[in-house]
Amino acid sequence: MVSQESTATGEPALLDVLRTVLDPEVPVLNVVELGIIRNVERAGDGTVVVDVTPTYSGCPAMRVIEEEIVAAFHTHGHDRVEIRTVYSPTWTTDWLTDEAKAKLRAYGIAPPGTVSREAQPLVPLTSSVRQVACPYCGSKNTERKSEFGSTACKAIYYCKACQQPFEEFKPI
Amino acid sequence: MSSARQPNDSALFEYLLRLGDDRLILGHRLSEWCGHGPVLEEDIALANVALDLVGQAANFLRLAGTVEGKGRDEDTLAYFRDAIEYRNAKLVELPNGDYGRTIVRQFLFDAWSVLLLERLQRSSHVELAGIAAKAYKEARYHVRHSGEWLLRLGDGTEESHRRAQTALDELWPYTGELLMADEIDKQLAGTILPASAELASAWRDAVGDVIRRATLTQPADGHMHSGGRQGRHTEHLGHALDEMQILARSHPGAKW
Numbered sequence: 001m002v003s004q005e006s007t008a009t010g011e012p013a014l015l016d017v018l019r020t021v022l023d024p025e026v027p028v029l030n031v032v033e034l035g036i037i038r039n040v041e042r043a044g045d046g047t048v049v050v051d052v053t054p055t056y057s058g059c060p061a062m063r064v065i066e067e068e069i070v071a072a073f074h075t076h077g078h079d080r081v082e083i084r085t086v087y088s089p090t091w092t093t094d095w096l097t098d099e100a101k102a103k104l105r106a107y108g109i110a111p112p113g114t115v116s117r118e119a120q121p122l123v124p125l126t127s128s129v130r131q132v133a134c135p136y137c138g139s140k141n142t143e144r145k146s147e148f149g150s151t152a153c154k155a156i157y158y159c160k161a162c163q164q165p166f167e168e169f170k171p172i
Numbered sequence: 173m174s175s176a177r178q179p180n181d182s183a184l185f186e187y188l189l190r191l192g193d194d195r196l197i198l199g200h201r202l203s204e205w206c207g208h209g210p211v212l213e214e215d216i217a218l219a220n221v222a223l224d225l226v227g228q229a230a231n232f233l234r235l236a237g238t239v240e241g242k243g244r245d246e247d248t249l250a251y252f253r254d255a256i257e258y259r260n261a262k263l264v265e266l267p268n269g270d271y272g273r274t275i276v277r278q279f280l281f282d283a284w285s286v287l288l289l290e291r292l293q294r295s296s297h298v299e300l301a302g303i304a305a306k307a308y309k310e311a312r313y314h315v316r317h318s319g320e321w322l323l324r325l326g327d328g329t330e331e332s333h334r335r336a337q338t339a340l341d342e343l344w345p346y347t348g349e350l351l352m353a354d355e356i357d358k359q360l361a362g363t364i365l366p367a368s369a370e371l372a373s374a375w376r377d378a379v380g381d382v383i384r385r386a387t388l389t390q391p392a393d394g395h396m397h398s399g400g401r402q403g404r405h406t407e408h409l410g411h412a413l414d415e416m417q418i419l420a421r422s423h424p425g426a427k428w
Binding site (some may be wrong): 054056057058059060086087090091097120122123124145146147148149150152156172 | 190213216217219220221223224225226227228230231280283286298301302304305306307309310312313315316317320322323379381382385
């Protein structure tokens with residue numbers, strides 16, 4: 001369910017600069033594809049103002065990303081850059097484009113499925129693990145080993161068909 | 173951004189410290205498990221939850237600093253307040269104990285936190301609502317993690333059941349402080365905050381349900397510890413802060 005809001009708004013040339021900034025943890029996605037850029041515009045005095053929404057509250061990559069955004073604009077001749085953190089609407093992996101999901105898969109990370117809108121009990125009686133296809137062989141004969149992985153955004157899976165462990169970009 | 177200071181600002185500042193400090197101290201406690209988890213997956217899980225909680229704390233404390241309007245940012249609030257200025261509930265400052273005790277404490281907190289954040293998303297304070305909405309998504313998988321482990325431990329072996337029950341008996345008297353509404357809550361209730369009585373009853377239902385399914389016995393409500401919200405803490409908080417703050421205090425302004 002991709003809403004209109006999901007698309008970053010702003011001057012196309014400025015968005016192109018942002019497309020040169022990659023997520024340091026998942027270096028096949030740029031920050032626009034990741035869905036964290038909400039808007040970019042030029043203020044009256046020429047300052048480039050970028051509205052960024054965080055992925056996870058404690059994601060340590062966010063600060064690095066902000067520094068890299070500033071550096072990218074400097075490289076392109078924009079000396080004054082202001083980064084604003086916005087929380088609403090809350091970031092969701094539903095904002096990742098199909099193209100971004102294909103890139104994740106090619107990189108060896110299972111892309112996130114659509115976020116479930118169904119009401120779930122706080123602690124489900126039976127684990128409600130979704131079926132996730134292995135990014136290597138495509139088999140759905142996979143098992144979730146842990147909901148927590150090497151970064152806040154990833155879970156650890158194991159493919160029983162090709163016997164490969166792999167990571168999933170968690171739907172959230 | 174908040175504009176001119178509102179009459180409720182000092183109450184809101186206090187309340188944001190509570191939200192931030194609960195998560196900062198619990199996140200710090202969980203981070204103590206890093207490298208010591210019972211299995212690798214749990215080691216990583218607890219570190220992940222710790223990171224989320226510290227991140228949530230930073231967001232709430234940053235907003236607290238803005239509301240206070242005295243130029244204190246989240247780092248200043250985290251590293252340069254003493255125990256008496258901390259506003260966390262006593263539950264989160266208690267030592268980890270064994271893994272079972274850590275999980276019981278985590279579940280009691282997570283169940284409260286997820287229900288509170290769910291309601292705070294609808295706060296009339298736009299920035300608070302936005303930070304809460306993000307934290308709520310994380311709290312959903314936190315409580316799923318700690319709740320599923322509580323089911324396993326309670327309904328597991330004789331030893332895991334005994335340890336979980338002992339922890340539950342010892343920690344229960346610290347839960348009253350989460351649910352208690354004082355003057356600060358009352359000033360903000362209704363618009364900025366959800367009604368506390370409804371939240372307390374939702375927490376009792378949720379926690380009671382999981383305790384029962386875990387074949388554990390819910391302790392009776394007896395004497396409840398309090399004082400953390402007013403800065404009167406157990407001796408444990410001071411020791412935790414010593415470790416958490418020493419680097420920032422020894423090298424103020426250091427960057428790495």
